[in-house]
Amino acid sequence: MDRIPILRMGNFLLVTIQIDLYDRLATNLESDLVQMVNKTEAKGVLIDISALSIVDSFMGRILGNIGNMARIMDAETVVVGMQPAVAITLVELGLELKGVHTALNVVKGMELLRNKINDLDTGENDEESAEEIATNEDSTE
Amino acid sequence: MDRIPILRMGNFLLVTIQIDLYDRLATNLESDLVQMVNKTEAKGVLIDISALSIVDSFMGRILGNIGNMARIMDAETVVVGMQPAVAITLVELGLELKGVHTALNVVKGMELLRNKINDLDTGENDEESAEEIATNEDSTE
Numbered sequence: 001m002d003r004i005p006i007l008r009m010g011n012f013l014l015v016t017i018q019i020d021l022y023d024r025l026a027t028n029l030e031s032d033l034v035q036m037v038n039k040t041e042a043k044g045v046l047i048d049i050s051a052l053s054i055v056d057s058f059m060g061r062i063l064g065n066i067g068n069m070a071r072i073m074d075a076e077t078v079v080v081g082m083q084p085a086v087a088i089t090l091v092e093l094g095l096e097l098k099g100v101h102t103a104l105n106v107v108k109g110m111e112l113l114r115n116k117i118n119d120l121d122t123g124e125n126d127e128e129s130a131e132e133i134a135t136n137e138d139s140t141e
Numbered sequence: 142m143d144r145i146p147i148l149r150m151g152n153f154l155l156v157t158i159q160i161d162l163y164d165r166l167a168t169n170l171e172s173d174l175v176q177m178v179n180k181t182e183a184k185g186v187l188i189d190i191s192a193l194s195i196v197d198s199f200m201g202r203i204l205g206n207i208g209n210m211a212r213i214m215d216a217e218t219v220v221v222g223m224q225p226a227v228a229i230t231l232v233e234l235g236l237e238l239k240g241v242h243t244a245l246n247v248v249k250g251m252e253l254l255r256n257k258i259n260d261l262d263t264g265e266n267d268e269e270s271a272e273e274i275a276t277n278e279d280s281t282e
Contacts, residue, residue, distance in 0.1 A: 106155075
């Protein structure tokens with residue numbers, strides 16, 4: 001198998017990694033995912049790793065790369081379904097999953113993504129609200 | 142790998158088959174899926190086979206089994222993402238995917254499932270409507 005399928009679910013993309021990534025598979029996944037974000041204008045990427053019993057430094061770097069690439073394309077990345085043993089090993093090895101968020105499962109991951117997107121949307125409005133407050137303060141003085 | 146991860150998405154379950162199923166993997170998938178339908182009370186199962194470049198009679202039977210098992214548990218099964226070449230081969234080989242519905246992709250599969258569930262819901266009300274119509278006819282006579 002040369003490619004991991006990327007599923008579109010509304011505003012989000014879902015990738016289920018079921019086998020250990022080797023170089024070519026990882027490179028293909030990165031490029032497919034960036035193209036898919038571009039094509040579908042997805043705002044979030046969910047990566048399910050519940051089938052993986054090990055996450056090594058290579059896999060950690062690939063996940064980080066994906067997260068950074070997606071962010072440049074204005075999409076957030078959430079890694080979901082990590083097995084407890086994987087989390088323990090990650091910390092013991094001192095590996096950090098930089099550039100990605102994590103959530104317990106797909107449903108919680110989608111909630112997290114929705115909140116992030118809403119935060120970004122309201123974040124843009126925050127300046128307006130701040131201005132309004134400033135105006136109110138002026139008027140009361 | 143002994144197990145294919147089953148993801149819960151609201152009312153539905155999603156399975157992405159990325160590698161050829163062998164006996165044990167198939168049996169595990171069947172039992173995992175039935176247990177998951179039972180546990181989550183899912184109303185639909187989506188099986189994505191976009192990564193498969195071949196669907197043989199074994200795979201066809203497994204998909205049919207899953208569809209029949211899920212139906213007994215009151216859930217519909219939709220196979221999504223079939224590659225065009227796979228569809229051609231299926232027909233040429235004379236294989237039918239009995240017991241499952243098909244849809245082009247996950248989004249359309251979810252729509253199909255939602256419609257099926259709604260139909261079932263309204264189907265129960267149809268008798269009442271039919272009775273109402275009968276009553277109306279009686280009154281107009």
